[in-house]
Every structure is written in structure tokens, then in C-alpha cells.
Amino acid sequence: xxxxxxxxxxxxxxxxxxxxxxxxxxxxxxxxxxxxxxxxxxxxxxxxxxxxxxxxxxxxxxxxxxxxxxxxxxxxxxxxxxxxxxxxxxxxxxxxxxxxxxxxxxxxxxxxxxxxxxxxxxxxxxxxxxxxxxxxxxxxxxxxxxxxxxxxxxxxxxxxxxxxxxxxxxxxxxxxxxxx
Numbered sequence: 001x002x003x004x005x006x007x008x009x010x011x012x013x014x015x016x017x018x019x020x021x022x023x024x025x026x027x028x029x030x031x032x033x034x035x036x037x038x039x040x041x042x043x044x045x046x047x048x049x050x051x052x053x054x055x056x057x058x059x060x061x062x063x064x065x066x067x068x069x070x071x072x073x074x075x076x077x078x079x080x081x082x083x084x085x086x087x088x089x090x091x092x093x094x095x096x097x098x099x100x101x102x103x104x105x106x107x108x109x110x111x112x113x114x115x116x117x118x119x120x121x122x123x124x125x126x127x128x129x130x131x132x133x134x135x136x137x138x139x140x141x142x143x144x145x146x147x148x149x150x151x152x153x154x155x156x157x158x159x160x161x162x163x164x165x166x167x168x169x170x171x172x173x174x175x176x177x178x179x180x
Contacts, residue, residue, distance in 0.1 A: 084100040084101055118157050119156055124148065127168070132165055133155075139173075144173070146171065146172075148168045151167070151168055
């Protein structure tokens with residue numbers, strides 16, 4: 001009986017050793033997978049950092065050189081203005097000079113419109129505090145209350161966003177005196 005007991009213990013011991021070997025093998029596999037995942041994580045982190053730095057550098061360059069296109073479009077306007085000033089110094093023909101300046105003004109306004117800059121409407125408009133800044137008021141009977149009488153300085157939108165509000169003078173309705 002002792003021998004059977006020893007054989008049974010040896011069998012249990014052998015099963016436990018086999019189970020231990022399987023667990024150690026499984027642990028080694030899991031450890032290898034963990035190391036692989038960690039290496040992948042480190043590579044991804046490094047790639048992301050490189051990507052972030054590259055995007056940041058491109059963004060700085062885009063801001064730095066993105067304005068180049070606008071300046072290239074402005075240069076012909078500067079050239080025309082210089083020609084008009086030269087003509088004004090050389091000639092006394094004010095009509096020709098005025099026509100040249102009007103042409104430059106038209107070109108410049110077209111340029112602004114192409115770039116998305118448009119003037120804010122003010123003529124006989126109702127006051128809109130998000131678009132207009134009141135610099136003075138005048139009591140008037142020929143205009144509605146808070147209707148714009150005069151534009152002091154143009155305001156502009158850039159692609160739908162106010163970049164400079166219009167400076168305006170608005171009407172203030174004259175209050176009728178109550179008769180007793």
C-alpha cells in the first residue's frame with residue numbers, strides 16, 4: 001500500500017511538474033507578447049512625436065510663408081500707385097491723376113473681395129452693435145431711431161467674421177412733447 005501511495009504521489013508530483021512547465025511556458029509567451037506590445041508602443045510614441053514636430057514645423061512655415069501669395073497680389077497695386085504718384089509729380093492734369101487713382105481703388109477693392117474681405121453695409125441700415133460702432137448720435141425726424149445716418153469709417157468682414165466694425169453716426173428720434 002505504501003508503494004501505491006508513493007506511486008500515486010509520484011504521479012501527482014509529475015502532473016504538478018507538467019502543469020508547472022505549461023504555466024512557465026505560457027508565462028514566457030505572455031512575457032514575450034508584453035515585450036512586443038511595449039516595443040510597438042515605444043515605436044508608435046516616437047512616430048507620433050516625430051509627426052507632431054513635423055506638423056508644428058509645417059504650421060509655422062505655412063503661417064510664415066502663407067502670406068507670400070497675398071503680398072504677390074498686392075505688388076501690382078503698389079506698382080500702379082507708384083506710377084500714379086510719378087504722374088502726379090510730372091503733370092498738372094488732375095483729371096488723369098484722379099482717373100488713375102480711381103482705377104487703383106477699384107483694383108484694390110476687387111483684390112480684397114477675392115481674398116474674402118468685404119465692407120460692412122451701413123447706408124440707411126438699422127444699427128447692429130455686432131457690425132457697427134456708434135461714434136455720435138443726432139436727433140432727426142427724417143430717420144428712424146438708431147438708423148445709420150452717416151458712415152464715419154468703413155468696417156470690414158473677413159470671410160463672414162467682423163475684423164473691424166464700421167464707425168457710424170446714428171439717428172436719435174426726437175421725442176414728442178406731451179401736451180397737457
